[in-house]
Amino acid sequence: GYYDMIFMDIHMPVMDGFTATGEIRALQKNSAEHIPIIAMTADAFEEDVLKCKNAGMDAHISKPIDIARLFEVIRIYADKESGDGKNEEKVNGSGTCMYAFMQRLFRREGRARSIH
Secondary structure (H helix, E strand, O other): OOOOOOEEEOOOOOHHHHHHHHHHHHHHHOOOOOOOOOEEEEEOOOOHHHHHHHHHOEEEEEEOHHHHHHEEEEEHHHHHHHHOOOOOOOEEEEEEEHHHHHHHHHHHHHHHOOOO
């Protein structure tokens, strides 16, 4: 697919993140493709995390965003999606390891990738 991962805001004005996730998952029902959807919200209680999972989201990142947690989640789902073992080194918030990881994530398959 076009997107490798979706970061979903839960509190959007027209359609909330739960409804948007349901719409995306409904589109994928007849497809083997599964795009990881990561909730991003200030709602951080255990029941909030569970509500996101029950809505079809794969992970939850609470706001304010912990950069280490953000890159941990990106690494986990990039590893699952690529299946090539190239993302297995530890990802940290700085240095060449992070740069190399981001290069692989956004330039995989010889084409530039973008974050939307």
